[in-house]
Amino acid sequence: xxxxLQSHRIAVGIAAMVLVVAGGGVYVVATAASIDKNSGPAxxxxxxxxxxxxxxxxxDQVEKVRMDTPGGPRSNTSLRCQxxxxxxxxxxxxxxAGPGPTYEAAVLDASGNELRAIGxxxxxxxARVSASGKVVSWTTFVSGDSYSVPGGFSTRxxxxxxxxxxxxxxxxGFTATVGGERFTTSDRNFWGVTVATDDxxxxxxxxxxxxxxxxxxxxxxxxxxxxxxxAECPSLSPDGTKVAYKKRTSRLGPWELAVLDLHSDKEVxxxxxxxxxxxxxxxxxxxxxxxxxxxxxxNSAIFSVSADGSSPPVLMIPDAASxxxxxx
Amino acid sequence: xxxxxxxxxxPELLSQKRGKVPPMVYALGTVSLLxxxxxxxxxxxxxxxxxxxxxxxYVQFGLLDGLYNGATALLRLVGGYVADKLRRPKLVALAGxxxxxxxxxxFPLAGASGLGIGGVLAVDRAGKGLRTAPxxxxxxxxxxxxxxxxxxxxxxxxxxxGALFGPLVTFWILRDLGSGSxxxxxxxxxxxxxxxxxxxxxxxxxxxxxxAKGKPAVSIRACLNLLKDRRIRRMTLAATVLGLxxxxxxxxxxxxxxxxxxxxxxxxxxxxxxxxxxLSAAVPIGWVADRFGRWPxxxxxxxxxxxxxxxxxxxxxxxPMLVVALLxxxxxxxxxxxxxxxxxxxxxxxxxxxxxLAVVQTGQAVARLLSSVIFGVLLTVLTMRSAxxxxxxxxxxxxVGAATLVGRKVTV
Numbered sequence: 210x211x212x213x214l215q216s217h218r219i220a221v222g223i224a225a226m227v228l229v230v231a232g233g234g235v236y237v238v239a240t241a242a243s244i245d246k247n248s249g250p251a252x253x254x255x256x257x258x259x260x261x262x263x264x265x266x267x268x269d270q271v272e273k274v275r276m277d278t279p280g281g282p283r284s285n286t287s288l289r290c291q292x293x294x295x296x297x298x299x300x301x302x303x304x305x306a307g308p309g310p311t312y313e314a315a316v317l318d319a320s321g322n323e324l325r326a327i328g329x330x331x332x333x334x335x336a337r338v339s340a341s342g343k344v345v346s347w348t349t350f351v352s353g354d355s356y357s358v359p360g361g362f363s364t365r366x367x368x369x370x371x372x373x374x375x376x377x378x379x380x381x382g383f384t385a386t387v388g389g390e391r392f393t394t395s396d397r398n399f400w401g402v403t404v405a406t407d408d409x410x411x412x413x414x415x416x417x418x419x420x421x422x423x424x425x426x427x428x429x430x431x432x433x434x435x436x437x438x439x440a441e442c443p444s445l446s447p448d449g450t451k452v453a454y455k456k457r458t459s460r461l462g463p464w465e466l467a468v469l470d471l472h473s474d475k476e477v478x479x480x481x482x483x484x485x486x487x488x489x490x491x492x493x494x495x496x497x498x499x500x501x502x503x504x505x506x507x508n509s510a511i512f513s514v515s516a517d518g519s520s521p522p523v524l525m526i527p528d529a530a531s532x533x534x535x536x537x
Numbered sequence: 538x539x540x541x542x543x544x545x546x547x548p549e550l551l552s553q554k555r556g557k558v559p560p561m562v563y564a565l566g567t568v569s570l571l572x573x574x575x576x577x578x579x580x581x582x583x584x585x586x587x588x589x590x591x592x593x594x595y596v597q598f599g600l601l602d603g604l605y606n607g608a609t610a611l612l613r614l615v616g617g618y619v620a621d622k623l624r625r626p627k628l629v630a631l632a633g634x635x636x637x638x639x640x641x642x643x644f645p646l647a648g649a650s651g652l653g654i655g656g657v658l659a660v661d662r663a664g665k666g667l668r669t670a671p672x673x674x675x676x677x678x679x680x681x682x683x684x685x686x687x688x689x690x691x692x693x694x695x696x697x698x699g700a701l702f703g704p705l706v707t708f709w710i711l712r713d714l715g716s717g718s719x720x721x722x723x724x725x726x727x728x729x730x731x732x733x734x735x736x737x738x739x740x741x742x743x744x745x746x747x748x749a750k751g752k753p754a755v756s757i758r759a760c761l762n763l764l765k766d767r768r769i770r771r772m773t774l775a776a777t778v779l780g781l782x783x784x785x786x787x788x789x790x791x792x793x794x795x796x797x798x799x800x801x802x803x804x805x806x807x808x809x810x811x812x813x814x815x816l817s818a819a820v821p822i823g824w825v826a827d828r829f830g831r832w833p834x835x836x837x838x839x840x841x842x843x844x845x846x847x848x849x850x851x852x853x854x855x856x857p858m859l860v861v862a863l864l865x866x867x868x869x870x871x872x873x874x875x876x877x878x879x880x881x882x883x884x885x886x887x888x889x890x891x892x893x894l895a896v897v898q899t900g901q902a903v904a905r906l907l908s909s910v911i912f913g914v915l916l917t918v919l920t921m922r923s924a925x926x927x928x929x930x931x932x933x934x935x936x937v938g939a940a941t942l943v944g945r946k947v948t949v
Binding site: 218219221222223225226229230232233236237240241244266267268269291305307308309310311313327328329330331332334350351363365367378379393394395396417418 | 581584585588589704705707708711712713714715716717719720723724727730731734735737738739791794800801802803804805806916917918919920921924
């Protein structure tokens with residue numbers, strides 16, 4: 210037997226390779242066939258809908274449900290996105306664009322026409338559109354050549370102003386001040402932008418040397434100044450008086466959701482939200498929605514919680530991420 | 538005109554002829570090509586997997602990333618030594634390739650445990666560490682010394698083709714099969730298995746070499762004694778010193794995008810540029826190295842890297858400058874990666890070949906790891922420009938040091 214194998218080594222090897230290739234082909238075709246060709250035609254979203262990314266079958270289909278009956282019937286939209294947001298008819302969809310794999314931020318108008326597609330470096334994590342629909346922002350993780358850099362990993366935040374068409378690639382070019390002093394360290398990362406109703410003021414997270422700050426910025430003067438430490442992924446309430454963000458429970462501990470009153474500087478942490486890793490979205494002036502997985506490795510689910518911490522979170526949609534409440 | 542190298546017996550004459558790169562090198566190149574498709578598929582997918590499927594946060598990701606980079610250096614030495622000791626470099630390489638293939642299947646089993654994923658990554662990298670030195674020893678033992686530069690050029694070029702295809706395969710899967718993780722791991726595993734089959738089928742152990750009389754048996758002491766050889770010691774030192782001032786690719790690409798001012802979304806394309814230049818230039822430069830000396834070419838490659846640093850320091854220039862920098866960066870790889878092995882091979886006695894190559898590789902790898910840690914620290918305390926100046930000046934010093942260590946007289 211051993212001799213036979215040796216004398217027919219090449220034939221056996223080639224036969225084995227043919228088997229592996231054929232097996233792989235069958236596997237790929239079977240997997241492709243098993244993909245749920247999602248039910249129902251795509252329909253336009255209307256005010257009062259909640260958009261979300263369906264995580265059940267790995268197709269990243271954006272679906273919608275009525276905000277007041279989240280357990281009710283769902284329907285499809287025409288989009289497939291890793292992360293989505295929409296306001297005042299403008300939608301930003303962060304999605305797979307090309308080999309690499311690379312991603313793009315596609316900006317669509319109310320009728321679904323693509324206004325812009327901006328190439329992204331890295332993997333999409335956050336997306337926002339200002340209430341007016343005029344200022345679009347996104348954050349990506351950039352991991353570089355991850356096999357050769359220890360911890361070589363950063364975030365990038367870009368902003369598109371649809372009024373001028375101008376794109377800010379990264380906030381690193383903005384002048385930042387912390388505690389009144391100009392912040393010059395080149396190792397700084399930004400993520401999670403939220404823009405106020407004036408379409409000029411914004412809040413974002415800045416991180417450097419293992420610290421994070423909630424920063425208040427100005428899109429015109431291109432400046433940023435610190436508001437407070439240990440606050441990430443801010444989200445301004447519709448009336449602009451409060452900002453919700455995630456904060457760490459301890460130095461390397463998990464995050465929980467907190468709401469800061471910008472006038473009184475009073476912070477309330479929302480119990481029951483530990484484990485959140487999301488930029489929350491305001492369903493109305495009093496309620497927030499956010500994605501959270503109950504345990505690492507599980508699909509994220511969308512929860513809602515009252516912004517004053519008066520009642521615990523409620524599950525809205527299982528196996529879903531990127532909640533987008535449509536107002537007006 | 539029918540001149541095969543076999544018909545020429547005079548070694549003087551032989552060295553003048555181009556001759557062919559042995560089929561075994563192409564077989565090993567194919568193994569590396571398939572294995573690199575498998576590995577780079579995972580490299581491209583891993584950040585997405587960790588962030589989306591496993592919901593691992595930012596900090597954990599950074600920790601993981603650091604963990605699996607430190608894992609390989611020591612294992613290279615082990616792989617090299619065991620290959621020499623058993624006189625079975627193919628067997629040890631097979632163990633390394635097999636380990637990495639199995640790791641692809643272990644990813645889903647590790648689930649969302651950060652420690653589990655870190656462990657699987659470490660096993661995967663351990664496989665790479667084990668196989669590198671025996672594989673390079675196989676190439677150098679099966680190729681006539683006068684063609685080593687080209688042989689390593691062929692191997693590295695095929696290897697890089699695989700590295701280019703990996704991310705492409707991942708993209709196809711994400712687009713057509715969705716962002717679920719099983720298809721990526723499964724297809725990656727199948728490519729790794731194909732690589733294993735090619736290795737088993739088409740690569741043979743080098744002919745049994747009777748231990749030459751009067752030569753010491755393979756032992757740890759014999760390996761340590763390699764460093765007593767002046768040329769090996771100085772080469773290893775020089776490669777290590779140069780490794781210390783070699784910025785990792787990720788830093789080069791990020792700074793390049795910033796300094797040339799090209800749009801940010803070019804960033805994912807920059808490694809492709811370097812890889813394309815590398816894979817097309819590796820064979821011709823290997824030939825040049827065979828013809829005109831391997832050490833001078835290795836040294837010249839680092840001078841090209843100095844050119845890349847100049848572009849980074851000068852700033853501006855837009856897309857044309859970017860192309861120049863990527864050209865230089867790709868040529869740097871083509872002139873250094875395989876060429877160093879081609880230079881080192883003949884310096885090491887056959888029975889210690891894998892160990893000797895492992896020592897050189899380890900010196901270089903550890904130095905590069907250190908360099909990116911140090912540069913990372915520099916970036917946190919200084920501006921990018923000041924940090925670049927420090928690197929630039931250190932690089933000049935290292936070049937002078939390397940030139941002094943390996944003088945012209947001892948070049949091959």
